[in-house]
Amino acid sequence: MESGPQLTVAGRFLIGKQPSQRIPERDAAARQLHALVDGLSLQGLAGHLTQAEMTAQLDVFLCELITG
Numbered sequence: 001m002e003s004g005p006q007l008t009v010a011g012r013f014l015i016g017k018q019p020s021q022r023i024p025e026r027d028a029a030a031r032q033l034h035a036l037v038d039g040l041s042l043q044g045l046a047g048h049l050t051q052a053e054m055t056a057q058l059d060v061f062l063c064e065l066i067t068g
Contacts, residue, residue, distance in 0.1 A: 029065055036061050 040057060043049040049057075 033061065033065070 036058065040049065040054040044051065044054050
């Protein structure tokens with residue numbers, strides 16, 4: 001049985017299962033995803049975006065990331 005947090009499919013795609021499997025492009029994508037979520041959170045807290053708008057932006061990013 002694995003210990004620690006369980007990664008989602010997107011998490012495994014972005015960082016690989018082990019640090020030794022890291023790929024620079026995936027690390028960059030992980031940083032972009034983190035920045036996007038951070039920015040969307042701030043926009044939501046400030047009242048500039050609704051939850052639906054934030055979810056839509058995240059969906060677009062993930063779709064572009066996965067499909068290339």
